[in-house]
Amino acid sequence: xxxxxxxxxxxxxxxxxxxxxxxxxxxxxxxxxxxxxxxxxxxxxxxxxxxxxxxxxxxxxxxxxxxxxxxxxxxxxxxxxxxxxxxxxxxxxxxxxxxxxxxxxxxxxxxxxxxxxxxxxxxxxxxxxxxxxxxxxxxxxxxxxxxxxxxxxxxxxxxxxxxxxxxxxxxxxxxxxxxxxxxxxxxxxxxxxxxxxxxxxxxxxxxxxxxxxxxxxxxxxxxxxxxxxxxxxxxxxxxxxxxxxxxxxxxxxxxxxxxxxxxxxxxxxxxxxxxxxxxxxxxxxxxxxxxxxxxxxxxxxxxxxxxxxxxxxxxxxxxxxxxxxxxxxxxxxxxxxxxxxxxxxxxxxxxxxxxxxxxxxxxxxxxxxxxxxxxxxxxxxxxxxxxxxxxxxxxxxxxxxxxxxxxxxxxxxxxxxxxxxxxxxxxxxxxxxxxxxxxxxxxxxxxxxxxxxxxxxxxxxxxxxxxxxxxxxxxxxxxxxxxxxxxxxxxxxxxxxxxxxxxxxxxxxxxxxx
Amino acid sequence: xxxxxxxxxxxxxxxxxxxxxxxxxxxxxxxxxxxxxxxxxxxxxxxxxxxxxxxxxxxxxxxxxxxxxxxxxxxxxxxxxxxxxxxxxxxxxxxxxxxxxxxxxxxxxxxxxxxxxxxxxxxxxxxxxxxxxxxxxxxxxxxxxxxxxxxxxxxxxxxxxxxxxxxxxxxxxxxxxxxxxxxxxxxxxxxxxxxxxxxxxxxxxxxxxxxxxxxxxxxxxxxxxxxxxxxxxxxxxxxxxxxxxxxxxxxxxxxxxxxxxxxxxxxxxxxxxxxxxxxxxxxxxxxxxxxxxxxxxxxxxxxxxxxxxxxxxxxxxxxxxxxxxxxxxxxxxxxxxxxxx
Numbered sequence: 003x004x005x006x007x008x009x010x011x012x013x014x015x016x017x018x019x020x021x022x023x024x025x026x027x028x029x030x031x032x033x034x035x036x037x038x039x040x041x042x043x044x045x046x047x048x049x050x051x052x053x054x055x056x057x058x059x060x061x062x063x064x065x066x067x068x069x070x071x072x073x074x075x076x077x078x079x080x081x082x083x084x085x086x087x088x089x090x091x092x093x094x095x096x097x098x099x100x101x102x103x104x105x106x107x108x109x110x111x112x113x114x115x116x117x118x119x120x121x122x123x124x125x126x127x128x129x130x131x132x133x134x135x136x137x138x139x140x141x142x143x144x145x146x147x148x149x150x151x152x153x154x155x156x157x158x159x160x161x162x163x164x165x166x167x168x169x170x171x172x173x174x175x176x177x178x179x180x181x182x183x184x185x186x187x188x189x190x191x192x193x194x195x196x197x198x199x200x201x202x203x204x205x206x207x208x209x210x211x212x213x214x215x216x217x218x219x220x221x222x223x224x225x226x227x228x229x230x231x232x233x234x235x236x237x238x239x240x241x242x243x244x245x246x247x248x249x250x251x252x253x254x255x256x257x258x259x260x261x262x263x264x265x266x267x268x269x270x271x272x273x274x275x276x277x278x279x280x281x282x283x284x285x286x287x288x289x290x291x292x293x294x295x296x297x298x299x300x301x302x303x304x305x306x307x308x309x310x311x312x313x314x315x316x317x318x319x320x321x322x323x324x325x326x327x328x329x330x331x332x333x334x335x336x337x338x339x340x341x342x343x344x345x346x347x348x349x350x351x352x353x354x355x356x357x358x359x360x361x362x363x364x365x366x367x368x369x370x371x372x373x374x375x376x377x378x379x380x381x382x383x384x385x386x387x388x389x390x391x392x393x394x395x396x397x398x399x400x401x402x403x404x405x406x407x408x409x410x411x412x413x414x415x416x417x418x419x420x421x422x423x424x425x426x427x428x429x430x431x432x433x434x435x436x437x438x439x440x441x442x443x444x445x446x447x448x449x450x451x452x453x454x455x456x457x458x459x460x461x462x463x464x465x466x467x468x469x470x471x472x473x474x475x476x477x478x479x480x481x482x483x484x485x486x487x488x489x490x491x492x493x494x495x496x497x498x499x500x501x502x503x504x505x506x507x508x509x510x511x512x513x514x515x516x
Numbered sequence: 517x518x519x520x521x522x523x524x525x526x527x528x529x530x531x532x533x534x535x536x537x538x539x540x541x542x543x544x545x546x547x548x549x550x551x552x553x554x555x556x557x558x559x560x561x562x563x564x565x566x567x568x569x570x571x572x573x574x575x576x577x578x579x580x581x582x583x584x585x586x587x588x589x590x591x592x593x594x595x596x597x598x599x600x601x602x603x604x605x606x607x608x609x610x611x612x613x614x615x616x617x618x619x620x621x622x623x624x625x626x627x628x629x630x631x632x633x634x635x636x637x638x639x640x641x642x643x644x645x646x647x648x649x650x651x652x653x654x655x656x657x658x659x660x661x662x663x664x665x666x667x668x669x670x671x672x673x674x675x676x677x678x679x680x681x682x683x684x685x686x687x688x689x690x691x692x693x694x695x696x697x698x699x700x701x702x703x704x705x706x707x708x709x710x711x712x713x714x715x716x717x718x719x720x721x722x723x724x725x726x727x728x729x730x731x732x733x734x735x736x737x738x739x740x741x742x743x744x745x746x747x748x749x750x751x752x753x754x755x756x757x758x759x760x761x762x763x764x765x766x767x768x769x770x771x772x773x774x775x776x777x778x779x780x781x782x783x784x785x786x787x788x789x790x791x792x793x794x795x796x797x798x799x800x801x802x803x804x805x806x807x808x809x810x811x812x813x814x815x816x817x818x819x820x821x822x823x824x825x826x827x828x829x830x831x832x833x834x835x836x837x838x839x840x841x842x843x844x845x846x847x848x849x850x851x852x853x854x855x856x857x
Contacts, residue, residue: 338749361807371748374730424748
């Protein structure tokens, strides 16, 4: 199974790494070998465990089973700082810079150069400048990080990681915010590092990058090591096969319903958010969904699908372009309230952060979105609210000791049911579901699937985002695939195969022909 | 699995009746009040604590703070804080005194104007917070300083009392306005002051708004999770501004009560009152993080601090020691509130 890691010297050997979060096992007996002078690609679907694995290497997760061997001795980094001292540098997806400090200060953060107990600013600036020059990065070290464009922040992050002459460098999707010339510069940097004998681990969802810089590829799926091969032995088709696996369980009971009139149509729809530095990245999306239909939206991290939902729902205000029709009439996009009033509901992908109000009761959460209708004239009618929550709780087989219980006390599955109940309470015609089964157990998942069948049978249209490919394939009547904010493929049930979808999601599909 | 998990969680929330009682913030707040009252019974200063007049006075002294605490409760439940209430109280006290004493306006005109003035101050701070995303600590701090300055400006830096200055430099004594006497009078056979009645009405109205009106529910939702509330169609900005406006309104009511009690408008009044109001809210068990709490709790917190002050003062504890003791007891009470959460 383990392909010979060529003749290059082994720098790091991780053996039998197992990691659990609570009762969920995210990594199971994973082996990883990093050699000097090569780029090891870590590939896998969302949630395969790639980021967790390099966070263990980088000293972020310290509670795991298994061993890490570095240069012939066993190590166990207990903090990012310690990993750094061992010569391991990790560049995470989330930038770890302090925005209000200068580039030089950030590069030396946590290990400042001092003179007589005080920070030696001049020495730091000088050394930081020398480092950036070596790397060929043109950034003024005196600038504050918050004043830099995202791409330069990313390069600063890389410089920071390299400031301690690391031997092993891991990068988690470093190009997600970079444009083409900047990506070229990064690849040049990677080539230099390779030539110097460094070992690199590179996580990416882009097939093009894998083909260009990968020497060896390790594939993870559902937290398990599927295999490692040199990139010559692993052409894209085979790689995708490794990533998705073969089994396509029949555990998803989709009964396609009667498809009715068109509910939603988007034409060249884009979402722009001027409040954020990063573009939300939804460009020229065209799609349509009919009553009683589930349209799945496939894509990997950064596909822009969630932003599409938020934009449609009015979460970015009216910062949208293009045309949107609901039930044949123009869709007004201004604020969530307007969307709700027009019969749209959005189940967000993070129920704790954006879905539920955890300190409030089940009744309060269930009735939050539909409150104006439940309390005409402003005065609440507690009995009516409790009745509405009780009925929806029954429909969704919600299990709770009392309806007055804080939702924070519920399990993930039951919390998700409360979030769903809130939206069903508004009697929507179009349901936007973003990861409706994330972090809930198998039984609750099944109940969510059955609910989706029931709802479509009633003529509700569903747009579904899910990062689990089998789920997407089994539940969707049609599938639209997005990559970096654009539609890169559209498939009906017969055409849709895991391989085709993943290829489109990685930007290799043929753009949808108009 | 889900089923048993929920049962376990529900179980850990209330394994038996005593623990369930203890888990309820209201019972903990009540316990604090009972302890303070017990303290008063033990150190009754030769029976002074048992006289009805003592309780009337304790309530009278706590009422102005309590009215502020009602508004503070609204803002804190919405996830904010209002530092301006003490200054708004002084501003309205000065304005009310000017209108009633100097200008001799009818209360039918001056009372609505004062209420409007208080709400305007609160709404401006709320608007800065909601529309311009200024942290509530900062926007209300700015309003606190501004309102104090405005109070000093319109009063000319002097107390506005019944000794009205004349253009020739002399003072003319005018009678105390009828509305002042009315607010500071006693009812129910001398056993309750009108100010306390006003406080209780404020408690009732804010309770209705919080517990029975859509707006209150939406305020809880904003305090508990603003993003989720916004995505559920809650008009976040409007709801927030109204909470600050209500807090300003109640500060205005408190200011009129204060003016009537002191029979003057003091531009230096109300300094530090916002902190007492916050302490009352927190001792009651409303959390500063927002989303949890209620007016009933604030009523208990107000009585706790009010009676503590009274017990200490009837026992002739010097003010210096009284302050230190109050500080210590606030910490004990809040630690008690945090248990079981």
